[in-house]
Amino acid sequence: MRRILFVVLVATLLGGCKWIGSRSKSENVDPPAELVDLAASVPVDSLWSASTGDGEGRLLLRQRPALADGRVYTADPAGDVRAFDAASGRVLWRLDTGLRLSGGPGHGEDTLVIGSLDGEVLAINPDSGSERWRARVSSEVVSAPAVGQGVAVVRSLDGRVFGFSITDGSRRWVYDRGLPSLTLRGSSAPVIQGRNVYVGYDSGEVVALALADGSQQWEQRVAEAEGRSELDRMVDIDGELVVTPGELYAVSYKGEIMAMDPASGRPLWTRDVASFTGLSLDGDRLLLSDVRGTVWALDRRSGAAMWRQDGLAHRWLTTPAVHGDYAVVGDFDGYLHWLRLDNGELAARTRLGRKAIRATPQVADGVLHAVTSDGKLAAFRLY
Numbered sequence: 001m002r003r004i005l006f007v008v009l010v011a012t013l014l015g016g017c018k019w020i021g022s023r024s025k026s027e028n029v030d031p032p033a034e035l036v037d038l039a040a041s042v043p044v045d046s047l048w049s050a051s052t053g054d055g056e057g058r059l060l061l062r063q064r065p066a067l068a069d070g071r072v073y074t075a076d077p078a079g080d081v082r083a084f085d086a087a088s089g090r091v092l093w094r095l096d097t098g099l100r101l102s103g104g105p106g107h108g109e110d111t112l113v114i115g116s117l118d119g120e121v122l123a124i125n126p127d128s129g130s131e132r133w134r135a136r137v138s139s140e141v142v143s144a145p146a147v148g149q150g151v152a153v154v155r156s157l158d159g160r161v162f163g164f165s166i167t168d169g170s171r172r173w174v175y176d177r178g179l180p181s182l183t184l185r186g187s188s189a190p191v192i193q194g195r196n197v198y199v200g201y202d203s204g205e206v207v208a209l210a211l212a213d214g215s216q217q218w219e220q221r222v223a224e225a226e227g228r229s230e231l232d233r234m235v236d237i238d239g240e241l242v243v244t245p246g247e248l249y250a251v252s253y254k255g256e257i258m259a260m261d262p263a264s265g266r267p268l269w270t271r272d273v274a275s276f277t278g279l280s281l282d283g284d285r286l287l288l289s290d291v292r293g294t295v296w297a298l299d300r301r302s303g304a305a306m307w308r309q310d311g312l313a314h315r316w317l318t319t320p321a322v323h324g325d326y327a328v329v330g331d332f333d334g335y336l337h338w339l340r341l342d343n344g345e346l347a348a349r350t351r352l353g354r355k356a357i358r359a360t361p362q363v364a365d366g367v368l369h370a371v372t373s374d375g376k377l378a379a380f381r382l383y
Contacts, residue, residue, distance in 0.1 A: 033313040040348040047379040048089030053080045055375030061142055063104040064359035065369055072369055075101040075114045093129035097122055102140060108147030111166045115141025121154050123169060133169030137162050143189035146197060151211055153190045153197045161199055163214050173214030193243040193262060200237030206250045220265035223252035239278025240319050249286055251275045271303035282322040282341060289317035289329055295339060307344035312337060321361040323368045324382050330357025334372055352378050
């Protein structure tokens with residue numbers, strides 16, 4: 001109950017839900033930046049669009065599509081899972097699961113895994129759409145599972161992490177960790193790298209677990225919970241982690257970003273930047289959208305700012321996606337914005353729909369796929 005109440009509290013304090021829904025500046029302490037006319041320096045071509053269902057609405061789930069093997073996979077809270085041909089947008093199959101799907105699809109090793117608001121986990125054959133198995137976790141799932149090395153890793157909203165066999169859904173292990181009494185609604189998706197799976201927590205730590213048995217390998221605090229009130233002490237790591245063989249990057253809502261050694265958790269560098277959507281990586285650039293709507297490119301080795309773009313302030317941006325020579329962010333009003341990776345200049349803009357784009361756009365084979373909160377999916381190519 002306190003989690004649900006906190007969504008309302010944050011909406012009231014930040015004005016977010018009010019201006020996301022009504023776009024009324026009078027109801028928002030920091031109104032979104034007005035979009036000025038833009039002479040596009042790169043042409044963006046819309047290839048196709050399709051419906052994934054009714055969409056997530058106001059559930060604030062950030063359900064991103066999964067891209068693999070020339071297909072786009074989507075999940076809808078009404079229970080539908082769909083596979084689209086990535087080139088044409090044609091529906092290849094559709095499965096009505098009867099579940100309130102919420103975590104977004106995770107894909108790996110020829111398996112599609114999705115969680116629900118009722119704590120059920122479903123595995124699907126991605127080629128045919130046939131159901132393979134179902135399992136249960138201890139609470140709702142609001143992030144995409146990770147799949148690798150024969151294990152499906154599912155994070156539930158109560159802080160537990162589960163490892164299931166992708167063959168039959170049998171539970172291999174569970175990792176249990178307590179959470180603060182007041183948190184943002186959301187959870188960082190687990191990331192598999194090597195023999196470990198990495199998870200960001202609402203208490204401000206990143207934890208490394210052994211993929212084989214779920215045993216904790218290390219934990220590293222990214223942000224300290226400080227202040228007199230529970231609101232002041234919020235340090236959630238809800239956004240996307242970036243993990244490579246040599247570095248792990250995490251960012252906290254409180255305002256800290258940290259680079260770590262993935263083998264030991266040892267900090268490599270820190271910087272004061274706050275975000276609840278997470279990070280992406282392009283070469284030497286670490287990309288993120290902060291809580292104020294500033295898009296940053298940081299040097300991945302030192303954290304030094306390479307550039308920043310303030311022209312999209314308070315537009316509730318997604319995590320940046322890398323599309324060719326550009327970073328792409330979606331906003332609360334259904335727009336996609338392309339920024340030059342070398343200097344952060346705005347290069348192009350298009351509108352996918354009139355509802356928010358909350359999920360990080362996904363890119364494969366030079367094509368960017370994005371979805372709105374009312375379930376409109378579209379594909380774009382640069383020319």
